[in-house]
Amino acid sequence: DVKVTQSSRYLVKRTGEKVFLECVQDMDHENMFWYRQDPGLGLRLIYFSYDVKMKEKGDIPEGYSVSREKKERFSLILESASTNQTSMYLCASSYRGGPDTQYFGPGTRLTVL
Amino acid sequence: AQKITQTQPGMFVQEKEAVTLDCTYDTSDQSYGLFWYKQPSSGEMIFLIYQGSYDEQNATEGRYSLNFQKARKSANLVISASQLGDSAMYFCAMRGSNTGNQFYFGTGTSLTVIP
Numbered sequence: 001d002v003k004v005t006q007s008s009r010y011l012v013k014r015t016g017e018k019v020f021l022e023c024v025q026d027m028d029h030e031n032m033f034w035y036r037q038d039p040g041l042g043l044r045l046i047y048f049s050y051d052v053k054m055k056e057k058g059d060i061p062e063g064y065s066v067s068r069e070k071k072e073r074f075s076l077i078l079e080s081a082s083t084n085q086t087s088m089y090l091c092a093s094s095y096r097g098g099p100d101t102q103y104f105g106p107g108t109r110l111t112v113l
Numbered sequence: 114a115q116k117i118t119q120t121q122p123g124m125f126v127q128e129k130e131a132v133t134l135d136c137t138y139d140t141s142d143q144s145y146g147l148f149w150y151k152q153p154s155s156g157e158m159i160f161l162i163y164q165g166s167y168d169e170q171n172a173t174e175g176r177y178s179l180n181f182q183k184a185r186k187s188a189n190l191v192i193s194a195s196q197l198g199d200s201a202m203y204f205c206a207m208r209g210s211n212t213g214n215q216f217y218f219g220t221g222t223s224l225t226v227i228p
Contacts, residue, residue: 042220050214104158
């Protein structure tokens with residue numbers, strides 16, 4: 001069974017704090033993704049990575065950065081958290097190309113006060 | 114540009130009845146894949162069904178089937194014999210051959226099954 005894990009299910013941070021969200025997958029997938037999900041907006045892609053040390057901006061990268069030092073691990077970093085970054089963050093992984101689906105982690109609900 | 118449209122923010126269905134969730138897409142890719150996911154209140158996204166653009170038959174997985182109409186660019190999800198556990202958000206998504214690493218999602222449909 002594919003397993004994608006995220007470091008926290010719930011997280012509460014203060015404005016201005018640096019926040020790390022970590023994601024680990026065990027299926028040797030090339031691709032990894034970070035989305036944020038807000039009511040009525042669906043899933044919006046923040047960043048994705050198609051290989052170690054490679055990253056591509058998604059639709060809403062502002063205020064975020066990412067790191068992929070190992071194939072199985074993809075980190076999302078909020079350099080200085082703001083209240084408008086309160087959201088559900090979903091990590092996913094997939095093989096490169098083909099009909100394979102993405103596999104999602106359980107999500108992290110981040111609240112920035 | 115790739116785009117997925119789900120026009121039904123919320124749907125209600127009686128238990129044991131069938132329901133269709135709409136999804137239309139826009140792409141210039143010749144080859145693409147269409148996916149449906151279920152997200153219960155727990156938050157985890159669960160993959161339900163896949164349809165390839167060159168697949169001639171509609172995909173089926175148990176009580177889920179995908180009504181694929183390529184000329185109309187629609188990929189509706191049909192859930193037969195609805196169960197209370199089907200109450201959830203449902204997302205349609207697409208992956209194109211020219212954007213092979215990226216998935217595009219609709220805004221979702223909230224389905225409520227009424228006993």
